[in-house]
């Protein structure tokens with residue numbers, strides 16, 4: 001059997017007396033698209049931060065394609081193929097879109113900037129290829145400043161892809177976007193995942209995005225993994241419905 005892209009076993013993390021993640025195990029297959037959901041405070045961000053290396057687990061193990069990566073810092077994980085997009089995009093606003101992607105490619109290939117390097121020529125075609133992948137080829141020469149929020153998110157995706165990830169962690173990728181833009185970004189994410197074989201794990205509050213785009217859904221509540229399965233099964237799961245209705249009835253009604 002081939003090793004999963006990313007696997008977490010018996011992960012635990014506590015803050016004071018709060019067991020934010022309590023003995024959680026997850027397996028993400030190569031190229032799989034998985035949503036991580038749960039009510040506020042369920043432990044999603046804490047689990048995510050352990051998978052991305054921002055937080056060291058108190059106990060448990062994390063492997064990447066079978067290799068033990070437990071406790072490695074984000075930069076090391078990133079070199080090994082774990083990419084991440086953030087709720088707040090990290091771009092250089094005075095530079096053009098192409099230059100932002102070029103900077104990511106230069107960093108990925110460990111090329112140093114120097115006065116003798118014509119930086120604007122480096123990885124130009126690759127940068128344009130990535131911009132075209134996210135549907136932004138025509139904006140390559142534009143400065144990032146003033147870009148619409150949905151476009152920033154697409155740029156963020158292109159920047160994450162510049163590091164050629166095998167696993168991409170997306171923390172609430174559609175937060176702050178209009179509903180139409182959300183579907184667009186996630187359609188794009190799914191097509192990129194399929195074309196490049198990248199596994200995607202995303203946290204999300206918008207159930208339409210979750211059920212419309214994930215191949216499998218993991219549900220957390222109070223630090224535990226309480227359900228997992230294909231979207232249709234999770235949607236029909238009485239326990240999952242109770243968790244959402246019990247916590248924020250109005251939100252669950254509105255979003256399911």
Ligand SMILES: Nc1ncnc2c1ncn2[C@@H]1O[C@H](COP(=O)(O)OP(=O)(O)OP(=O)(O)O)[C@@H](O)[C@H]1O
Pocket residue numbers: 015016018019020038039040041042043044045046047
């Ligand atoms: N740095 C921290 N210090 C103390 N407590 C924390 C810290 N981070 C998280 N917690 C607590 O751990 C629990 C899980 O929080 P976490 O942010 O992982 O949940 P979440 O599912 O991501 O919630 P949300 O959907 O609101 O972002 C909560 O009770 C939270 O208050």
